[in-house]
Structure formats: structure tokens, C-alpha cells
Amino acid sequence: MLKDKVAVVTGGADGIGRKIALELAGVGAKIAIMDINLDKARQTSEEIIKAGGTAIAVKVDITQREEVEAGFREVLSALGQIDILVNNAGFFRLSNEFKNLQEDEWLSMFNINVHGTFRCCRAVLPHMEERQSGKIINIASIAGVAGIAKMAIYSASKGAVISFSKALAMEAGKHNITVNCISPGQLKSYEEDTERGTYLKRSGDLGAETAHMVRFLASSDGDYITGANYIIDGGRVLGARKA
Numbered sequence: 001m002l003k004d005k006v007a008v009v010t011g012g013a014d015g016i017g018r019k020i021a022l023e024l025a026g027v028g029a030k031i032a033i034m035d036i037n038l039d040k041a042r043q044t045s046e047e048i049i050k051a052g053g054t055a056i057a058v059k060v061d062i063t064q065r066e067e068v069e070a071g072f073r074e075v076l077s078a079l080g081q082i083d084i085l086v087n088n089a090g091f092f093r094l095s096n097e098f099k100n101l102q103e104d105e106w107l108s109m110f111n112i113n114v115h116g117t118f119r120c121c122r123a124v125l126p127h128m129e130e131r132q133s134g135k136i137i138n139i140a141s142i143a144g145v146a147g148i149a150k151m152a153i154y155s156a157s158k159g160a161v162i163s164f165s166k167a168l169a170m171e172a173g174k175h176n177i178t179v180n181c182i183s184p185g186q187l188k189s190y191e192e193d194t195e196r197g198t199y200l201k202r203s204g205d206l207g208a209e210t211a212h213m214v215r216f217l218a219s220s221d222g223d224y225i226t227g228a229n230y231i232i233d234g235g236r237v238l239g240a241r242k243a
Contacts, residue, residue, distance in 0.1 A: 001219050003028035006079045008072070010062060010120055011089030013040035016139065016184070019207030020086055020214050025053040027215060029084065032075040034060040034120075036089075054079075062089050062116030072123040081131065084218045085124045087117045087161075088139045098152040106153040113157035114164070121168065125177070134177040135218050138165045139210065140229065142185045146237045158183070162229050169227035178226040180217050184210045185233025198234030 007024045011017040012033035021031050025048040033055060035041040041057035048055035056078050060071035075082060091112040117138055128134030143151055144158025162181050169179035184206055185197070198204075209232045216222055217230075231237060 001027040001215075002084075004030070005083040005218070006030045006032065006075070006081050007084035007086060007218065008032045008034055008075055008082055008120075008124070009086045009088055010034045010060070010116070012086075013037050013044055013057075016207045016210050017086075017088040018044050019211040020088060021055070022048065023208075023211035023215050024084070024086075024218060025051070025055060027219070028053075029218070030054040030079050032056050032058055032079060032082075034058045034062075034071055034075075034089070036061045062119055063111045065119055068116075068119040068123050072120075072127075076127065082124055082127055083133065084135045084137070085120060086137045086139070086214055086218075087120050089116055090139065090157075092154065095150050095154075097150055101153060109153050110157055110160075113154070114160045117161055117164065125172070128172075128177050129175045132176045134172075134175075135222070136165075136168070136172070136177065136179040137214055137217050138162075138179070138181045140165075140181050140183045142183050142231060142233050142237050145183055145229070145231060165229065166227045173226055178217075178222065180222070180225060180227070181229040182210055182213050182217075183229055183231045183233070185231070185236045197236045199236075199238065200234040202234070204232065204234055 007029045009021045012021040013035035025031050033041040038059040045055035045057040058071045061067050138161050140161040141158040143155040144162045147155045165179050165181040
């Protein structure tokens with residue numbers, strides 16, 4: 001399905017990013033795993049290689065413009081092209097009432113979740129425009145759709161990613177570049193009540209569910225979709241489940 005396509009997955013060393021990298025590799029894509037943790041990135045790339053795929057690990061701190069630009073140059077040198085960019089790298093652990101947060105905390109979160117996405121898109125766009133082809137898929141969150149108490153800054157950062165994706169889709173479309181967003185919910189995280197917050201009497205597998213959607217959008221099946229935000233949450237943001 002993605003044979004000979006090259007996909008960059010930021011934050012692809014573990015967690016959701018690892019699932020995305022394995023999913024895309026499983027349908028033929030060559031994978032560049034960008035992560036601040038090079039050892040884990042290498043482990044995931046080696047797993048792909050052992051399964052018969054092609055993968056490289058690239059150490060990149062997405063808060064540093066020079067590292068981002070150097071990382072994309074390294075991918076192009078090693079794999080020759082970039083067809084797909086999955087902006088998955090992000091920071092989650094900042095749970096407190098807004099009044100208790102320090103300015104450096106929210107600046108740090110925006111530098112990773114928002115500006116990191118900006119930097120990676122900026123680095124890849126000239127190449128995609130030159131080739132008149134590309135897929136950009138940004139990973140956001142239902143926090144950016146509905147907001148979550150005690151996660152005001154995280155919600156704001158993911159809301160920014162969603163809006164940015166829509167606006168960039170408008171700008172990039174003339175170059176045959178699609179830009180879409182995926183907003184996962186808090187899936188498979190309730191040990192005692194797996195139904196809490198969903199309408200499907202079950203929780204989902206956050207990594208697998210998100211990876212499946214990435215695969216769809218990255219494939220030719222998603223060629224006519226741009227500016228969309230796909231919510232994967234079992235209906236959680238539809239409203240109170242027991243209302």
C-alpha cells in the first residue's frame with residue numbers, strides 16, 4: 001500500500017509513535033524515526049529491519065530548529081525523499097489548575113507541542129513542494145477539541161495544532177500536499193471501568209487505533225482528504241455518557 005514511500009515519524013521511538021512507525025512499515029513504507037531518545041529509536045528501527053522493512057533512527061530535539069533541519073537533511077541523504085510526515089512528538093504531563101502553573105511550564109509545552117510541529121512542517125515543506133506531493137499528519141488530542149480541566153495549557157496546545165493543520169491544508173493544497181489531524185481520546189487507560197467516557201462499552205487501544213488512521217490518511221485512499229480532524233475516542237466528546 002505504501003511501498004517505496006518514505007515516512008518520518010517524530011517521537012517514533014515508543015508509545016503511540018512506535019505503533020505508527022510499525023504500522024506504516026508493515027504496509028511497505030520506509031521509516032525514519034525521529035526522537036530525542038536515540039537508543040529507543042534505534043530499537044524500534046531494528047525491530048522494523050528484523051521484520052524485513054527499512055528504517056533509520058535520527059536523534060532530533062524538536063525544540064531546536066538547527067537539530068530539526070539537520071535531521072530532515074539526514075533523512076533525505078539516507079532515504080532520498082520524504083512522502084509522509086507524522087508529527088507525533090509531544091508533551092503531556094502537565095496536570096494542574098491554570099492558576100497554579102508557572103509561565104516557563106506553559107512556554108515549554110508550547111515549544112514542544114506547537115512550535116515543534118511548526119518546525120518539522122517548515123523543514124519538510126520545501127521538499128514536498130518541489131516534488132508537488134506529500135502527506136502531513138499531525139497528532140493532536142480530544143483535549144484540543146473539548147478542553148479538559150486541569151489541562152488548560154495542554155488543551156490549548158492541541159487546539160493550536162488542530163487549527164494550524166486546517167490553515168496549512170489551505171496553503172499547501174495547491175502543491176498537492178494534504179494536511180490532516182488526528183485527535184485521540186484517553187483510550188485503554190481505565191483499569192477499573194473500561195467503559196468510562198465512551199459510548200461503545202469498551203475502551204480502545206490508543207496506539208493501534210491512531211496508527212490505523214495514520215495508515216489510511218497516508219495511503220492513496222486518503223488522497224482527497226485535507227484539513228480534517230479525525231476524533232478517535234469512542235464518542236467521548238459527544239457529551240456526558242449518562243446524561
